[in-house]
Amino acid sequence: MFDDKLQEECGVFGIYTNRESQVDTARMAYYGLFSLQHRGQESAGIAVNNSGTILYRKEMGMVNEIFDDVILDYLKGHSAIGHVRYSTSGDSLAENAQPLVIKYTKGHMALAHNGNLTNAKRLRAELEAQGTIFQTTTDSEVIAALLSRARIRHRNIEESLEEVMGVIRGAYALLVMTPKKLIAARDPLGMRPLVMGIKDGNYVFSSESCAFDTLGVKLVRDVEPGEIIIIDENGMRSMHVEGASKRSALCVFEYIYFARPDSVIEGLEVYKARYRAGEALAKEHPVEADVVIGVPDSGLAAAHGYSVASGIPQAGGFMKNRYVGRTFIQPNQVQRELGVHLKLNPIRSIVEGKRVVMIDDSIVRGTTSRHIVNLLREAGATEVHVRISSPPVKYSCYFGIDTPERKNLVASNHSIDEIREMICADSLGYISRESLLETCKEAKLQFCTACFSGDYPVKIEDEEARGCQ
Template sequence: MWQDKLQEECGVFGVYNNNEFDTSRMVYYGLFALQHRGQESAGIAVNNNGTIVYRKEMGMVADIFDDNVLDYLNGHSGIGHVRYSTTGSSLVENAQPLVIKYTKGHMALAHNGNLTNADTLRKELEAKGTIFQTTTDSEVIAALLSRARIKYNSIEEALVEVMSIIKGAYALVIMTPHKLIAARDPFGMRPLVMGKKEDSFVFSSESCAFDALGVDLVRDVDPGEIIVISKEKGLESIQTNKKKQSAMCSFEYIYFARPDSVIESLEVYEARFRAGKVLFEEHPVEADVIVGVPDSGLGAAHGFAAASGIPLVDGFMKNRYVGRTFIAPSQGLRELAVHLKLNPIRSQINGKRVIMIDDSIVRGTTSRRIVNLLREAGATEVHVRVSSPPVKYSCYFGIDTPERENLIASTHSLDEIRDLICADSVGYISREGLLSTFKGAGCEFCTGCFTGNYPVEIVDEEAKGCQ
């Protein structure tokens, strides 16, 4: 059963430690800060004098790693991963980092994103004798890399070839006995940033992971860039994106990333605040109070309040200890889980006209439940404003979305959506309005889930069939 939100992706983190920092704990705290990007499994691999040791399990970061495990994971460099499955089943076999041995040695790999030609490549590799242990497209990357490595003197040369073969979105951190490598797909669809602490280099899906560790944000890894860190040569950069194109996922700013992260030189909270201001300009409405749906609707709610002068109130109490609503075993319990996760504060709602700000509407089911919660709390009117354009198309680049027939904006008009979610009115930010909120970011953006125009070809027939 799909939840009425686009699902988390994954988070990657890597450290090349030239100092006496505790590598495993740096990776641990980095993953802890990235936990919002995936809660199914987590793993850490470290390089201990040329030997890669690792631990990965199903569950949350804090539940998998304790002091004893972190003491065991001792090394001068390390990578980590938190996972939400977009391809491959939710099994411990699919947890990352992937650690593989091959003819030229061994390596560990962590990946955020999704390949659009993974099935085609998997079949080609299987025909040549490759045996796969997981169902993830990340293992396809690892298999291609291990085969290409035979032909080249360095793993970075092999990676250049692999990046010319794979299509889709990816942010990679790769560790070998002598190097730490970070790479980003040629369109930069998934975020990846580089930081520095004294003489040590750190990579992360988001800059929020740097703050608690005292790591200085240096810059984003460029689209198509491969960064190699080694003791012998220090930092080297290889650029494979000759056209200088980019297409960052717009939902990183709308929903996925933490508001305190800075991606492509733009703070996520600032983009969400601007979206709220644009929402008011495009869809003004008279009301008494504004309520933001926690958590990713709050930034836009602040912007809407600032632009409109309508007071923003704490309309909901969020229980942060309730898991994702779709894991409940029955529809009745799913309904209960919504009430457990969000409960309206009646004194702020009763007898008032309410503007409800949310980041997106996917299926419409949760939006309807939240609108009805506000009405049960005494709201006389509920006007829904959405800080993303209507989601009409599936994503194939690392975001878990329903098939197109289950996207409410793909099959219903605006008036029908209003009636289905029991609102008095509905207003979405326009695509042009959304893009205006990204002013200052050093990249262009993918808006394929709004327009159906994707920056990368969808190769596999299985993917094409669910558009």
């Protein structure tokens, strides 16, 4: 993993229009997914409902590599859902691309899922024992299989989904498209984000509101934890599963790293949260220095806040190569170091002879942090003081974020001073958990901070099931 960061699993987008609408749903989904590309770069797909027939295209690659005008002209329909995916190593397979499109006794259905189930292994084994044949290795297909079975027992798809949500455990934001409906759902703890908007009377859903800004969609609200929203020819209605809203656990890393800074999640702009984290870092870990530099891109807002709070000037000290993706792979140490140089290059005139405060969002393994610190020293920095806008990451995530095993998390096995020595920094300071939560206080939900504390909000059944399965 090039970035040595926690990696997001995927993003979802959906739109339902009235049948008289002239909206090109496939192109809306295309631009929506383009705005969510940061959430997943390994595969992408779009499915549309064309008068009851589901047409789709999904492949490995980036959104603009998969879709062109010919394909988008073919994908005609009054509703559409789309998906961009990031997966763990070994699961980056074409058959795992989404949306999943299945045919069952009640017709066709398409499903797009962001998140990870903590009981998927057991559920898959039970379904296989009952004769279910799986075509992918994703837990998303477990949801689809449960949903198709439940549909036989219920009057409609939303009641079936309510039953399934009572069985599955973990994090999920779901979009389900049938010949007559578009359904959005969020797990009872609201661990993964999902927002709803409206444009010209048409309903739109997205993992992040930045996609709405691109398309001129008005953000209405977040889908609530445990809520199922149904859109059909009669309009919108919603229902809540039992146990929803008793507590919440939105992944706090949405504000630290995953989401785009221009997105609004649970009423809080991501940029504002990151800026405040920088302010908190300046108060908790002051230092005498000449310049503040943020590591692109998620460290820039925190660097702004640190600069203003400390009075130390901020400068763009790195040139970022935009053509190197988040998942650039290096099979050996030499190529890993080359990868850092390919993606980031310090601007010598800014750092030479300076005491530098380097702001980044997290340290996972520590390897990339060490390389970046060394890049600054090679460019002439006399001191490099590292400030991190998240607390030390000590525990693996099981809810849709790709993390190393705990033994490979540097903060799980080393003190802060040992980490400082490992990354060759003159000083190292992490934001406290209390200050981090204070930066996000405007958000309506409580947060999952299990990667810092080990206090998981959901029981972990499949401990090997980190990241996307």
